[in-house]
Amino acid sequence: MKKKTKEGDGIHVRALGYGYKRPKGFMWKEIEKWYRGRGGEWLIVKKFLNDAHDNFTRGLNRETPYILLEQLGNKNADNCKYTLGYQAYIQYFEYEKLQQAKKDSELAFWVAFSTLVITLLAFLFSIYFSIRQINSSAKIDSAQHRETLQFPQKEEPTYSFFAVVLKF
Numbered sequence: 001m002k003k004k005t006k007e008g009d010g011i012h013v014r015a016l017g018y019g020y021k022r023p024k025g026f027m028w029k030e031i032e033k034w035y036r037g038r039g040g041e042w043l044i045v046k047k048f049l050n051d052a053h054d055n056f057t058r059g060l061n062r063e064t065p066y067i068l069l070e071q072l073g074n075k076n077a078d079n080c081k082y083t084l085g086y087q088a089y090i091q092y093f094e095y096e097k098l099q100q101a102k103k104d105s106e107l108a109f110w111v112a113f114s115t116l117v118i119t120l121l122a123f124l125f126s127i128y129f130s131i132r133q134i135n136s137s138a139k140i141d142s143a144q145h146r147e148t149l150q151f152p153q154k155e156e157p158t159y160s161f162f163a164v165v166l167k168f
Helices: 011-020 028-038 041-058 086-135 142-149 161-167
Strands: 066-071 080-084
Touching: 011 028, 011 041, 011 080, 011 086, 028 041, 028 080, 041 066, 041 080, 080 086
Parallel strands: none
Antiparallel strands: 066 080
């Protein structure tokens, strides 16, 4: 049964990620050790490194995410320091930003969804209690009723122009 590959689990993304996490560069043996346990992926990464070496030493222009940073000692590709090329670095940086944006948008979706659920529940509770209030009978005992009827009425003050002017 094949293992399901998820987004960002491809060899190219991992190859870019390896170089991105090592901005000062890496040696052939370091990346070889890291990739040896990944089956056929080492062959692809080895081609990337060989192409980078050939681009530097022979002036070729092969497509590869890596560039040769410095050649140490002999002329072999396995004794050189490599790093990500500018374009590959920018692509991986944008990939990382995209992944973060996806996480942020998913979080925003769940926050908005939760807010809508809470609002809906508050709306339903409001309806329930309003209906309950409307259907309940209001009971006022006789003392409250008498007190309401005998509530003293205040007279509206009448204002005259002279009374207002004379107060000042």
